[in-house]
Amino acid sequence: LPDLYRSTLRYASLLASILLSIASNAQQGLIANVAARKTVSLNGDWQYIVDPYETGFYNYRWQERSENDREAYWNTDVPENKTERKEHGYTDEYILQVPQDWNSQDPKFLYYEGTVWYKKSFNATLPSNNESVYIHFGAVNYEAHVYLNGQKLGMHTGGFTPFNFEIPRGLLREENNFLVVKVDNRRHKDAVPTLNTDWWNYGGITRDVNLITVPATYIQDYFVSLDRASIHEKQKTINGWVVLHGAIRSDVTIEIPELKVKTKAVYKTDTAYFSIKIKNLQLWTLQYPKLYQVIVSSANDRVIDKVGFRTIAVKGKQILLNNVPVFLRGICIHEEIPQEMRRANGRKDALQLLGQAKELNANMVRLAHYPHNEAMMKVADSLGILVWSEIPVYWTIDFANAEVLNKAKQQLQEMIQRDRNRASIVIWSVGNETPVNESRTNFMRELVFRARALDNTRLVSAALEVHNVNSTQTIDDPLGQYTDIVSVNEYLGWYGGLPNNCRNAKWAVKYDKPLFFSETGAEALGGFHADSLTRWSEEYQEWYYREQIEMMKRMPDNYVGISPWILNDFRSPKRNNPLYQEGWNNKGLFDQKGNKKKAFYVLKRYYDEVEKGRK
Ligand code: GCB
CATH class of the missing domain: 2.60.40.10 (Immunoglobulins)
Structure with missing residues (x-):
């Protein structure tokens, strides 16, 4: 019997590894490592039309316009002759920069959520017979329809991951190509993320656009x-x-x-x-x-x-980097440059953000709550910073909807395909603070399994919540049984009680796995000083960090690290206290202008101690 048992096991593991290798090569046609290819950048000036009524897409009976409808905004805006009526047109009066969100480029876009048509004219070198040309987008938030010379190339949803389309042979012209992208950043209940997030919904072509020429094979x-x-x-x-x-x-x-x-x-x-x-x-x-x-x-x-x-x-209660236990001195980061109220993109921004993390003596960053642009991982690779990368399965997604699961899987796959060769990334996260119920746990478990099937060399986690059971902080979310490390967000002293409640907090953690605090934080308006009991003051936030850190030091020995919320103050339409927020979530350790708040020094001191060997 034991022999039979053993051979069945061997057979099962063989089957599993075959399935794994098949799954890990599942393609969506994404071209890996764009930077290493023969590319022509289509960044820069793009003309645009703001189209809140989607007139360029639907006719007056609200039917999708046919491909050669002359009023479709993907078709030429030049009248054929002087009698032709044209009700749309692209002009140099209306220019947006690519890559960049539209919100920060003109005050009229600050809160805009809807459709904008982007148009670029360009000349091209035609491919030889044994070459193909693709158009590649680093990211467009949220839905993109792409047309070249009046022909639709394809559409993509998901605001933080790349996509590319092959340009059919014969369509590209040497001169005056007419490239149009319909970008729509409206939020939807069945999208990923959904209607409700705590960050700014920056719209537009937010990352690079390139033409890529590749050999046929x-x-x-x-x-x-x-x-x-x-x-x-x-x-x-x-x-x-x-x-x-x-x-x-x-x-x-x-x-x-x-x-x-x-x-x-x-x-x-x-x-x-x-x-x-x-x-x-x-x-x-x-x-x-x-x-x-x-x-x-x-x-x-x-x-x-x-x-x-x-x-x-993971070995028992520890995370091992190169077989050596590592304590994660982390910090959460949004993809935003607060000083300019815009999405971050590119190497210079990555150097700013990761440079700030380095100043804090962090060795790890949690990139919240969606895949950041590639420059972040490349700079993290070169600076020696560990990265947690996440998909925007955030709060209350429509978990019972199979289509939504497909959207989440697609984004997970695009994130992993783009970044799996980056050493800095050590954790794939499949979501943040999702409510515990059966359909959600099934949904999230599927994502955990999918992440492992795509990449079995890294850890998989998700940021869970803590709940209070008989005045004990309890971590027992059933999703914890599937993830490699148990990660939780916890705000004791901000969303409940006062910071000194940390002193007698009791903790009950159901899992014996490594325990990571993926968030904790409190708001403070930079430069506002008062006594520590005064909410929104730097002193309150400083007190919060002191108490939290003392509590962390008393955590059980499976405590492997923390990434407080958050490096910088960030924009959020949910935050409407007229004195202390005005559209900002001010939990940053750096304020809106980039100044360090008092809490920065508290956390840095802790990280310095940890580095010297005292948790
Ligand atoms: C959280 C969320 C994060 C919010 C933060 C807050 O738990 O994960 O996205 O911004 O709390 O400030 O409330």
């Missing part, structure tokens, strides 16, 4: 990572796979010049796998975030990346 996607088990060995193993577009199976090689290794990948079905043994691998660590140049080549294509090699795992 090109490297679409690849994954390179350090094998978890080999962390115990002297000789390490780097594993991975490569997928060529169109399921073509031409030779694929992987090269890491600095390590003097070059290996051929071996096809199993349409995926080429490789496994490389390496003697003197320098790991990616927080102190020395070593990145290696990795070259993936096929018969006609070549993609160069910079990849760090590290492992992340």
